[in-house]
Amino acid sequence: MYKKICLALAAMLGLVGATVTATHPVHAEALHYAIAAQLPSNQINTSLSYFNLKVSPGQQQTLNVVLSNSDTKAHKYSVAAVRATTNTNGGIDYTKRGVKPASSLKADFEQMTPKKFTVSVPANTKQTVPVQLKVPTTAFAGVVLGGIRVQELDTNTSQAKSKGVKLNNKFAYVLGVTLQEVDDYSNIKPEMILHRAGAKQINYRNYITATLENTQPTVMHKLEISAKVRKAGSQDTYLSTTKSQMTMAPNSNFDFPISTKNHPLEAGDYTLDLTASANDGDVHWHFTKNFTITRTQTNKLNKSAVDLQKPTTSDNTLLYIFLAIGIVVLIIVIILFVVVLKPKKHKHPKK
Known part of the structure; x- marks a missing residue:
């Protein structure tokens, strides 16, 4: 389990898109800054480049982040301690602070760290940025997952336009943080619950989503x-999807999306049937959930969705329409024959 946590976090120190993921790789030289961790004495694995800490209840310490500005001018940077969440792609995410926590979360990394703040670093300078950590006095089980996100404020924003919408690409570095109070928590297995199902719009496209939660303080691999x-x-399948190789952060939830494939949402009652497995198939779940999509929802979501296909009429409906038209035409012909075209009887004069 510990090795899996390390592998999951090894790639965390890198660039992440805050608003829109970049379509081309962005090199560190273009950003003119970098970050690194000053590993403290309670670092569990000193070969790791992020904070992998053994802590105790009530402990307070400073996490020192070295921020290097290699540009020829000074810059300002935002520094935010972010709780690990799970995004709709099924990946661990450190993009935004202040996301509503899952109901099962007991030890919140954002409650242990300060609010977002700003630092200024002179040109061609390395500066140590302290981030205070206050561990709760109540002991916690498993692992707490978070990240320290550093973003340059005055540059490094690229813009693009798509169908009249301006997109801002903002890039940042994230330095991972894992906290644990025991050496081995491999006895804790991930557990999944299904909260709800319903219609939702993601990036202007319509989906049926299933809100799932990992209720345990361990990563779901x-x-x-x-x-x-x-x-x-x-009993016919209306919509379906399958996705693998996803990861859920400890005590987090996400909306698993089932695409409508750009077809309009239809109001009505539905049933979701969902199966899931994780950790190489060691754990399994099966859920069913009834839900309703209202006419108000479909009108709102279909109106704002992009690339929505026009609804097609079924073959049976077309057949009924043609039959109705044929019957109407036949009735009109009969009326014309009987009323208008019927030969008139001529009266002959009496001789």
Whole structure:
């Protein structure tokens, strides 16, 4: 378990897109800054480049981050301690501070650290930035996962336009932080619950989403989900999707998306059938959930969705329409024949 945590976090020290993921790699030289951790004495694995700390209840310490500005001018940087969350792609995310926590979260990294702050670093200078850590006095189990996110404020924003919408690409470095109070917590297994299902719009596209939560203080690895949606009273699959190689942060939730494939949402009652497995198949779950999509929801979401296909009429409906038209035409012909075109009887004069 410990090795898996290390592998999951090894790639965390890198660039992440705050608003839109970059379509081309951005080199560190273009950003003119870098960050590194000053590893403290309670670092568990000194070969790691991020904070991997053994802590105790009530402990207070300073996490020192070395911020290097290699540019020829001074810059300002925002520094934010961010709790690990799970994004809709099924990946651990350190993008935003202040995301609503999962109901199962007991030890919140953002409650142990200061609010976002700003530092200024002169040109061609390395500066140590202290981030205060206050561990709760109540002991916690498992692992607490977070990151220290550093973003340059005055530059490094690229812009692009798509269909009249301006997109800002903001890049940042994230330095990982793991906290644990015991040496081995491999006895803690991930556990999943399904909160709800319903219609939702993500990046202007319509989805049916299943809100899932990892209720345990451990990372859920190699998550695979297969989901089907049926209309109420039908055994036919209306929508379906399968996705694997996902990861969930400890005590986090996310909306697993089932695409409508750009078809308009339809109001009605539905049933979600979802199966999931994780940790190389060691744990399994199966859920069913009934839900309703209202006419108000479909009108709102279909109106704002992009690239939405126009609804197609089923073959049976077209057949009924043609039959109705044929019957109407036949009735008109009969009326014309009987009323208008019927030969008139001529009266002959009496002789």
